[in-house]
Amino acid sequence: MTILKIKDITLRPIELADAPRFAELCNDETLARNTSRVPFPYTLEDATNFVNRAIREFDDGAEYRFAVCRAEIIIACTGVMKTGDAEFELGYWVGQKARGQGIATLAASAVSHYAFERLDGKTINAGYFLDNPASGRVLTKLGFKPTGEILKIHSLARDDKMETARLMLTRSAFQPIV
Numbered sequence: 001m002t003i004l005k006i007k008d009i010t011l012r013p014i015e016l017a018d019a020p021r022f023a024e025l026c027n028d029e030t031l032a033r034n035t036s037r038v039p040f041p042y043t044l045e046d047a048t049n050f051v052n053r054a055i056r057e058f059d060d061g062a063e064y065r066f067a068v069c070r071a072e073i074i075i076a077c078t079g080v081m082k083t084g085d086a087e088f089e090l091g092y093w094v095g096q097k098a099r100g101q102g103i104a105t106l107a108a109s110a111v112s113h114y115a116f117e118r119l120d121g122k123t124i125n126a127g128y129f130l131d132n133p134a135s136g137r138v139l140t141k142l143g144f145k146p147t148g149e150i151l152k153i154h155s156l157a158r159d160d161k162m163e164t165a166r167l168m169l170t171r172s173a174f175q176p177i178v
Contacts, residue, residue: 001013002064002114002118004066004110004111004113004114005110006106006107006109006110006177007106007177008070009068009069009070009075009103009106009107009110010068010069010070010072011066011067011068011069011078011107011110011111012066012067012069013054013055013058013064013065013066013067014051014054014055014058014065014066014067014077015051015055015067016051016052016055018047018051018067018074019044019047019048019050019051020044020047021073021074022047022050022051022074022077023042023043023044023046023047025074025075025077025095025096026038026042026046026047026093027040027041027042027043028040028042028095028096029157030096031093031094031095031096032156032157033155033157033158034093034128034129034132034135035091035093035155035156035157036153036154036155036156037091037156038093038156038157039156039157040156040157054079061082062081062082063079063080063081063082064079064080064081064111064114064115064119065077065078065079066078066079066107066110066111068094068103068107070098070103074095075094075095075097075098075103076092076093076094076095076098076103076104076107077092077093078090078091078092078093078104078107078108078110078111079091079092079111080111080112080114080115080119080121080124082119083125086120086121086122086123087121087122087123087124087125088115088119088121088123088124088125089124089125089126090108090111090112090115090124090125090126090139090169091126092104092107092108092111092138094107104135104138105138105141105142105177106177108138108139108142109142109176109177110176110177112124112142112169112174112176113174113176116171116174121171122170122171123168123169123170123171124144124168124169125147125166125167125168125169126139126144126166126167126168126169127151127153127164127165127166127167128164128165128167129153129155129162129163129164130150130162130163130164130165131162136165136167139167139169140167142169142174142175142177143169143173143174143175144167144168144169145167145168145169145173146165146166146167147166147167147168148166149165149166150163150164150165150166151163151164151166152164
């Protein structure tokens with residue numbers, strides 16, 4: 001099992017038993033509105049489908065999602081999706097009670113390091129909705145650079161396309177947090 005550790009958090013692959021915790025954390029309108037793929041309201045059925053897909057895609061090498069834990073309790077989620085030859089897309093969210101504590105930065109750093117070092121990635125792309133600048137600050141702390149692209153990305157929770165700033169991180173520019 002792939003376990004990543006950074007400071008006081010542990011990232012581990014998602015397990016079937018995680019569905020109730022994901023249902024609890026993701027049934028948060030603020031969290032859902034700041035993601036593209038989390039609907040709101042978020043049900044146990046949504047969480048079970050997410051967990052099953054996460055396990056299958058991790059095993060298939062398509063997407064590597066991790067439960068972000070502090071003291072063995074899930075507080076966030078992060079992952080990278082393979083989008084091309086040595087190219088990945090980063091995503092993350094943090095549960096309401098853990099926001100503002102640097103968790104997103106730590107988790108995104110750990111999974112970026114994983115993509116570069118263990119998956120032989122060369123670039124990682126990411127984006128954030130323009131009305132969520134805190135997510136942009138997480139990315140710039142890690143060395144992501146704006147591409148200049150603004151795309152309209154659909155948000156399930158908003159049922160609308162949102163302006164999204166695109167950023168990119170190269171392996172050579174990445175400075176992991178230790």
